[in-house]
Amino acid sequence: MAEKITFLETRLQNAEKEVLELRSLTAGRVAFSAxxxxxxxxxxxxxxxxxxxxxxxxxxxxxxxxxxxxxIFTAMVSGMYFFRFSMFNNLASPPNSVVSLMKNSERLTSVWDTNGSDINDMGRNAVDIPLKVGDNVFVQLEPNRLVYDDVMNYNTFSGFLLFTM
Structure with missing residues (x-):
């Protein structure tokens, strides 16, 4: 009986090690693009x-x-993340587009195009930021502003985990 218990304990320890290894392999696989x-x-x-x-x-x-x-992107793993977003202004005159990258309720960076004589401007921005599990990141259209998009996919939002922390 003692031999059987020792054998089962060894198998359990090996299984626990394998689970930890699998978690470490999948924990760093976070990426999206839309x-x-x-x-x-x-x-x-x-x-x-x-x-x-x-x-x-x-x-x-x-x-x-x-x-x-x-x-909204929600961090399931604590770590350092990279986010990038692009904005294509509205096609009405005058241009009136402003978007901001937000972390929870904090504005990180923005892209804008307003009050110009042209109507076809585009902008991009990016950040590296630390996130904790449960933090949210999203692109916010500011009040009374517009963006234009079509099948050419001018407006994009992407992010990925650089490394866990």
């Missing part, structure tokens, strides 16, 4: 309040941390 529209074309906005943009055309979502229904 575009604003999955079909159609036109302006999105304006809204009277700041509104998270919902990037509906999902190119990838490894780790399922990005939710296309809300437009």
């Amino acid at each position: 575009a604003l529209r999955d079909s159609g074309s036109g302006n999105i906005g304006p809204f009277t309040t700041a509104t998270p943009l919902q990037y509906k055309k999902v190119f990838s979502n490894t780790g399922n941390s990005y939710n296309p229904s809300t437009g």
Whole structure:
């Protein structure tokens, strides 16, 4: 009986090691990329309040941390992340587009195009930021602003885990 218990304890310890190894392999696999529209074309906005943009055309979502229904990325793993977003201004004159990358309720960076004589400007921005489990990151359309998108996928939002912490 003692030999059997020792044998089972060894097997349990080996199984626990394998589980930890598998967790470490999958923990660093977080990446997503999405575009604003999955079909159609036109302006999105304006809204009277700041509104998270919902990037509906999902190119990838490894780790399922990005939710296309809300437009919000939620960290499932604590670590250092890279995020990038692009904005194409509205096609109405005058241009009136402002979007911001948000971490929870904190504005990190923005891209804007307003009050110009041209109407076809585009901008991009990116950050590396630390996130804890449960932190949210999203692109916010600022109040009374618009963005334009169509099947060319001008407006994108992407991110990935650089390393765990």
